[in-house]
Amino acid sequence: MKIALIYSSLTGNTEKVAKAIFDSLPGEKALFRNKKDNYNLDDFDIIIIGYWCRRTFMDPLSIDLVKKIKGKKVAAFGTAGMYPDSKYGELCRERVRNIIEEENEFIGDFLCQGKIPEERTNKRLNLPKDDPHYLDEEGLKRHIESRKHPNNEDFIAAQEAFRKIISNHVK
Numbered sequence: 112m113k114i115a116l117i118y119s120s121l122t123g124n125t126e127k128v129a130k131a132i133f134d135s136l137p138g139e140k141a142l143f144r145n146k147k148d149n150y151n152l153d154d155f156d157i158i159i160i161g162y163w164c165r166r167t168f169m170d171p172l173s174i175d176l177v178k179k180i181k182g183k184k185v186a187a188f189g190t191a192g193m194y195p196d197s198k199y200g201e202l203c204r205e206r207v208r209n210i211i212e213e214e215n216e217f218i219g220d221f222l223c224q225g226k227i228p229e230e231r232t233n234k235r236l237n238l239p240k241d242d243p244h245y246l247d248e249e250g251l252k253r254h255i256e257s258r259k260h261p262n263n264e265d266f267i268a269a270q271e272a273f274r275k276i277i278s279n280h281v282k
């Protein structure tokens with residue numbers, strides 16, 4: 112069983128989680144950055160997709176990637192501004208699972224928070240209060256919490272999640 116981990120990362124959070132997971136993967140494996148590194152999907156049995164969350168879904172590069180994968184065992188992990196254990200986080204994971212399952216066997220996933228750029232927080236704080244993207248007190252708390260992630264606990268949780276996922280599929 113050969114594993115490819117292919118990740119997208121705009122501001123570096125998902126890349127950090129990707130490297131932590133990759134280091135702990137057993138067996139034959141390769142790490143790629145989506146659209147920067149070349150890979151041939153046919154060379155691998157298991158594909159792990161690393162995405163950053165955008166609009167309750169994968170980022171656009173990861174969506175393009177998943178559409179190209181057919182007949183493989185596929186797992187995913189993501190980082191998001193939203194809390195992973197919220198309704199939003201659950202919906203994001205469900206949508207990721209659904210798109211993977213269209214053409215593949217979904218074998219598991221992981222989601223944690225990732226630091227939201229401060230410019231983004233400030234931009235949303237400065238919106239008119241009736242704008243749907245205006246950041247209220249709860250929202251601001253969440254943005255500030257996101258600055259602590261991904262942290263060591265997230266890396267360990269991600270490694271543990273993938274240890275289980277992969278051990279069920281690499282014999």
Ligand SMILES: Cc1cc2nc3c(=O)[nH]c(=O)nc-3n(C[C@H](O)[C@H](O)[C@H](O)COP(=O)(O)O)c2cc1C
Binds near residue numbers: 167
């Ligand atoms: C342009 C942009 C759009 C974002 N949109 C969302 C979003 O819709 N939902 C969300 O939970 N987080 C959103 N975030 C936060 C990112 O998902 C989060 O910070 C993630 O860890 C970024 O990963 P990266 O550093 O690997 O790019 C957004 C961040 C950026 C920069």
